[in-house]
């Protein structure tokens with residue numbers, strides 16, 4: 001029997017960490033046995049570290065790209081991790097990694113997948129494409145991670161109207177507000193389901 005759900009956040013580059021903070025703030029409202037023993041960064045100047053400090057969460061920097069997955073797998077096993085939350089993680093995880101980790105891996109994408117997803121579609125590039133296309137709505141998708149970019153089964157999606165936005169930056173701003181609502185809700189639900197099924 002397992003009495004907690006153990007979650008880690010996986011980030012890369014100069015990760016901002018706004019989703020991490022929104023999730024942590026949301027989870028702190030409930031008396032749920034959720035542990036976040038550490039989060040992963042790849043650069044020592046990643047701003048997410050300052051947010052992690054506020055929650056007393058250790059940042060582990062995996063700097064060797066060649067052994068990244070091996071090193072991560074060792075940590076996941078050591079801390080008995082059940083759920084990996086990608087939050088600004090730009091790399092693709094290998095098939096070997098996905099098969100080796102027995103828990104779930106989820107990601108948040110700032111658009112309505114399957115539109116505006118795939119290799120190279122991240123950050124402002126997504127919102128610029130949406131803006132240029134003149135779409136009336138955009139949104140957020142949370143999905144399981146598989147071995148293809150942004151292509152795993154969709155867990156939840158939320159749409160917002162963006163017809164009034166006059167720039168890609170404005171769209172990004174509005175979409176981010178929804179990310180900060182949807183990701184926490186999904187993670188809370190997955191944690192509750194996990195705890196229920198491991199009673």
Ligand code: GRF
Nearest residue numbers: 016017018019088108109110
């Ligand atoms: C978010 O926009 C998310 O959709 C994408 O990466 C960004 C991370 O932002 N996957 P933050 O680090 O959570 O602020």
